[in-house]
Amino acid sequence: MARTQPVERWETDFDVLDAGYIADPFSVWDRLRGTCPIAHTERRGSTWLPTRYEDVVALAHDVEHFSSQKIAVIPLDGDEPEEPVLAYGLPPISADPPLHTWTRRLLLPWFSHRRVEGYEGLTRTLCAGLVDSFASDGRVDAAGRYAQQIPVRVIAHVLGVPPEMADTFTGWVRDVLEFADDPERRARGGDALLDFFVAEVARRKTEPGEDLLSELLATEVDGAPMDEAIVLGTAALVLIAGVDTTWSAIGSSLWHLAGHPDDRRRLVAEPELMPLAVEELLRAYSPVTMARVVVEDTEFQGCPMHAGDKVLMNFPGANRDPAAFEDADRVVLDRALNRHVAFGSGIHRCAGSNLARMELRVALEEWLRRIPEFHLADDAEVTWAGGQVRGPRSLPVVLS
Amino acid sequence: MRIRVDPDKCQGHARCYGLAPELFDVDDYGLSTAVDGGNVPPGLEDKARLAIANCPEYAIEEL
Numbered sequence: 317m318a319r320t321q322p323v324e325r326w327e328t329d330f331d332v333l334d335a336g337y338i339a340d341p342f343s344v345w346d347r348l349r350g351t352c353p354i355a356h357t358e359r360r361g362s363t364w365l366p367t368r369y370e371d372v373v374a375l376a377h378d379v380e381h382f383s384s385q386k387i388a389v390i391p392l393d394g395d396e397p398e399e400p401v402l403a404y405g406l407p408p409i410s411a412d413p414p415l416h417t418w419t420r421r422l423l424l425p426w427f428s429h430r431r432v433e434g435y436e437g438l439t440r441t442l443c444a445g446l447v448d449s450f451a452s453d454g455r456v457d458a459a460g461r462y463a464q465q466i467p468v469r470v471i472a473h474v475l476g477v478p479p480e481m482a483d484t485f486t487g488w489v490r491d492v493l494e495f496a497d498d499p500e501r502r503a504r505g506g507d508a509l510l511d512f513f514v515a516e517v518a519r520r521k522t523e524p525g526e527d528l529l530s531e532l533l534a535t536e537v538d539g540a541p542m543d544e545a546i547v548l549g550t551a552a553l554v555l556i557a558g559v560d561t562t563w564s565a566i567g568s569s570l571w572h573l574a575g576h577p578d579d580r581r582r583l584v585a586e587p588e589l590m591p592l593a594v595e596e597l598l599r600a601y602s603p604v605t606m607a608r609v610v611v612e613d614t615e616f617q618g619c620p621m622h623a624g625d626k627v628l629m630n631f632p633g634a635n636r637d638p639a640a641f642e643d644a645d646r647v648v649l650d651r652a653l654n655r656h657v658a659f660g661s662g663i664h665r666c667a668g669s670n671l672a673r674m675e676l677r678v679a680l681e682e683w684l685r686r687i688p689e690f691h692l693a694d695d696a697e698v699t700w701a702g703g704q705v706r707g708p709r710s711l712p713v714v715l716s
Numbered sequence: 717m718r719i720r721v722d723p724d725k726c727q728g729h730a731r732c733y734g735l736a737p738e739l740f741d742v743d744d745y746g747l748s749t750a751v752d753g754g755n756v757p758p759g760l761e762d763k764a765r766l767a768i769a770n771c772p773e774y775a776i777e778e779l
C-alpha cells in the first residue's frame with residue numbers, strides 16, 4: 317500500500333514520504349530552488365521546506381523564532397501530543413537555551429575527538445570482524461549485514477548497555493524514526509526504549525559503572541541530582557541519534573562506491589584522500605533532516621510563517637545547493653571547499669559528529685581493505701528509507 | 717600569516733582540526749583555538765587557508 321497520496325505540485329503540496337522523493341530528492345530540490353525555494357505543504361500540518369543553503373543556515377541560527385521543541389519531521393496525524401512522554405523531551409536536541417546549553421555540555425566531552433580516538437580500536441575490530449564474516453560469500457546485503465551492525469554497537473559501548481541487544485536497539489530506533497507515520501509502531505518502539513532505560517537507570521543506582529549513563533546519574537545540577545527525566549531523555553537521544561544516522565551514512569557511501577568504480581578505485585589507490593572523501597560523501601548523501609516549530613508569526617524570505625508551523629531543516633538539500641557548492645550534484649572526493657552542514661549548523665551542531673566521522677572512515681577503510689572491488693547486484697533491489705533519516709535499508713552487492 | 721578562531725562563532729564542527737591539526741587545538745567541548753597565538757608556521761599557509769574555507773560557521777579569520 318502506498319504510504320502517501322501522489323504529489324502534483326511540489327511547490328505547494330510536497331510530501332517527504334513520497335516514494336519518488338525518497339529515492340531521488342535531489343531533482344525535486346533542484347527544481348524547487350528555481351521555482352519556489354521554500355516550498356509549503358499542509359500534509360501532516362502546515363510545514364515549510366527550504367532548499368537553499370543560505371536559508372537553511374539562517375533558520376538554524378535563528379533559535380528565537382524557530383524552536384527545537386518539535387523536531388519530528390513526521391508528526392503523528394499532523395500533531396504531536398502536547399505533553400511529551402518525558403517532561404523535557406530529548407535534551408539537548410529538543411531543547412532551546414537555557415536547558416539546551418547545559419545538557420549539551422554534559423554530552424560533549426563523551427564525544428570529543430580525544431575520546432573518539434579511544435573508540436577507534438574497537439570500531440576497527442568490529443568492522444574487520446564483520447567483513448570477515450561475509451567476504452567470501454560472493455554477495456552480501458551491505459546495509460543489513462554491515463552498515464547497520466556498526467554504530468549501534470559502538471554506542472552501546474559508550475552508554476554501557478549490552479552489545480548483544482544491538483538488533484533490538486536497531487528495531488526500536490527504526491520504529492521511532494523510520495516508521496513514525498505508523499502510530500502503533502512508533503509508540504511500540506518508543507515505549508520499549510524508554511522502559512529499557514528506566515530499568516538501566518534503576519540498576520545503576522546500586523551498581524554504578526564508568527559509562528555515560530552512570531555519569532549522568534551522578535551529575536548534580538545546582539547542588540541537587542539531575543532530574544531523572546533529563547537523564548532518561550539524554551540517554552535515549554544518544555541511542556536514537558547515533559544509530560540510524562551513521563548507519564545511513566555508511567550505507568549511502570557504500571552505495572555510491574558500488575556504482576562509481578572510478579571513485580572506488582581512486583580511494584583504494586589514494587587512501588590519504590579518505591578524510592576529505594568522508595566529508596564529501598557526508599555532503600552529497602547527508603542523511604539527517606530535522607524540524608523546527610515557528611514560535612510566533614513571522615515572515616521569512618517573503619513566506620508568511622505562522623506560530624505552530626513546522627520548518628524542515630533541510631541540511632541534505634542545502635548541501636546540494638549550486639549557489640554554495642561548485643558542481644553540487646557531483647561527488648568530488650577531494651573537494652577542497654566544502655562547508656557542508658550534514659551535521660547541522662549553529663548551536664545544535666551534532667554532538668556526535670567526531671564519532672560519526674570516525675565510524676564512517678573506519679567502516680570504509682576496513683571494507684575497502686578487504687573488498688576493493690564490488691558492485692550493485694541490481695539497482696532495483698536497493699531500498700531506501702527517508703523522512704527524518706535517509707539511507708539504504710537493503711543494499712545487495714556482488715563482491716569480486 | 718596569523719589566524720584567529722572567533723569563540724562566539726565556533727560551534728565545534730572540528731573541520732579545522734581535521735584538516736590542520738598542527739594549527740588548531742579543540743577542547744573537550746568542541747571549542748577550537750589557534751595554537752601559538754595564531755601564528756602559522758611557514759609552509760602551513762595553504763593548510764590554514766583550507767581550514768578557513770571549510771569552517772561551516774565562518775569562525776576562522778586571517779588577521
Ligand code: HEM
Pocket residue numbers: 376384387408409410420423427467553554557558559561562563565602603604606607629631657658659660661663664665666667668669671672673
Ligand atoms: C553521520 C551521522 C550523523 C549525522 C549526519 C548527524 C546529524 C545531526 C544533525 C544534523 C544534528 C542537528 C540537529 C538539529 O539541528 O536539530 C544532530 C544533532 C545531534 N546528534 Fe547527530 N548525527 C550523526 C551521528 C550522531 C552520533 C553518532 C551521535 C552520537 C552521540 C549523535 C548525537 C547527536 C546529538 C546528541 C545531537 C543534539 C545536539 C544538540 O542539540 O545540541 N549524532 N546530528
Ligand code: SF4
Pocket residue numbers: 721725726727728729730731732733742746747748770771772773774775776
Ligand atoms: S571548523 Fe569552525 S566551527 Fe568547527 S571547530 Fe573549527 S573553528 Fe570551530
